[in-house]
Amino acid sequence: MPKRIETVVLHDSSTPVLGDIQKAGNVVVTSIDTLLNQARANSLWPLTFGLACCAIEMMATVASRFDLARFGSEAFRATPRQADVMIIAGRLSKKMAPVLRQIYDQMPEPKWVISMGACASSGGVYNNYAIVQGADQVVPVDVYVPGCPPSPDALIYAVLKLQDKIKKTKFNKIIEITPRNVANEMPVEVLA
Amino acid sequence: MSVSLWKHVAKPILSGFGITARRLGAKKVTVQYPEERREQFPRTRWRHFLTRYDSGLEKCIGCSLCAGACPARCINVVSAENTDSERYSPGERYATRYEINMIRCIFCGYCQDACPTGAIVLRKNFELADYKREDFIYTKEMLLESFPGEADAPWVGKYEVAKK
Numbered sequence: 129m130p131k132r133i134e135t136v137v138l139h140d141s142s143t144p145v146l147g148d149i150q151k152a153g154n155v156v157v158t159s160i161d162t163l164l165n166q167a168r169a170n171s172l173w174p175l176t177f178g179l180a181c182c183a184i185e186m187m188a189t190v191a192s193r194f195d196l197a198r199f200g201s202e203a204f205r206a207t208p209r210q211a212d213v214m215i216i217a218g219r220l221s222k223k224m225a226p227v228l229r230q231i232y233d234q235m236p237e238p239k240w241v242i243s244m245g246a247c248a249s250s251g252g253v254y255n256n257y258a259i260v261q262g263a264d265q266v267v268p269v270d271v272y273v274p275g276c277p278p279s280p281d282a283l284i285y286a287v288l289k290l291q292d293k294i295k296k297t298k299f300n301k302i303i304e305i306t307p308r309n310v311a312n313e314m315p316v317e318v319l320a
Numbered sequence: 321m322s323v324s325l326w327k328h329v330a331k332p333i334l335s336g337f338g339i340t341a342r343r344l345g346a347k348k349v350t351v352q353y354p355e356e357r358r359e360q361f362p363r364t365r366w367r368h369f370l371t372r373y374d375s376g377l378e379k380c381i382g383c384s385l386c387a388g389a390c391p392a393r394c395i396n397v398v399s400a401e402n403t404d405s406e407r408y409s410p411g412e413r414y415a416t417r418y419e420i421n422m423i424r425c426i427f428c429g430y431c432q433d434a435c436p437t438g439a440i441v442l443r444k445n446f447e448l449a450d451y452k453r454e455d456f457i458y459t460k461e462m463l464l465e466s467f468p469g470e471a472d473a474p475w476v477g478k479y480e481v482a483k484k
Contacts, residue, residue: 192349194351194353249424249456272453274422274448274449275446282447282449289449
């Protein structure tokens with residue numbers, strides 16, 4: 129049986145980080161793991177979720193100079209049903225938080241979240257009543273990107289980090305890790 | 321209304337392909353990021369460093385002016401007195417703790433401007449993304465350069481390290 133490290137961090141993502149699960153040999157599905165992870169990591173379709181100025185850098189990342197299409201992430205989807213990764217680009221206000229949560233819930237599994245910029249990750253300079261102090265209070269975040277705003281290079285680096293993470297996940301272990309834990313989910317009504 | 325096959329169909333298509341043909345030989349604008357980086361501007365502000373004097377002593381004197389200037393309030397400085405047996409900086413005081421919350425920092429460079437000794441500098445390493453929130457509290461050990469001049473040495477990205 130895989131040994132699971134018991135310390136659960138509330139704001140950590142539901143997908144395990146490398147090291148969360150200790151390696152257990154699995155002969156049957158190990159190639160399927162690799163295949164699925166390669167397929168998932170190399171076609172990450174982001175959800176268009178630009179909230180503020182970080183969205184401009186997000187758009188620049190897709191444009192020809194930086195060209196996110198080199199990593200299979202060029203198809204920005206306007207509907208959460210077709211998206212794999214949500215790039216929260218910009219400050220998340222408390223009015224927007226329930227919307228963000230709903231859109232996150234509408235995304236099909238497996239799904240990942242990149243928190244782009246200081247404001248989305250921690251509130252940044254906006255330490256006030258209107259801004260959620262970190263998007264991880266609303267949705268589980270996989271990769272945080274510092275910067276105000278992060279340059280397209282930094283966002284591409286975050287996408288690469290996310291790909292590394294996806295490539296290291298074990299498919300058959302995710303099932304036992306991600307049952308909907310009601311206690312860990314934040315009731316979004318409280319924010320509204 | 322008649323549609324001229326030449327004027328309305330073939331000619332626009334050909335002129336469109338003409339633009340494509342003209343651009344074929346042009347220089348590619350895409351920066352192949354993980355393999356090669358674009359040239360950063362000289363005063364690019366990204367990762368922080370705490371610098372040292374050539375003697376190896378820390379420049380930081382623990383005055384907390386950077387923390388005061390920080391608009392995001394992301395710097396925490398705890399200072400203590402230098403003694404003759406334990407001397408970290410040339411001044412009276414030094415920083416026992418120096419922490420920057422990298423995830424809250426907006427890289428404005430006000431700390432760099434406020435620093436009276438030029439201890440804290442912002443350099444070009446933008447590869448700061450990480451998985452866990454806890455890892456973004458950069459402690460003094462992470463910020464302090466291991467030898468004088470390390471902050472000014474050309475930065476090599478993580479993927480370039482892996483390549484070599």
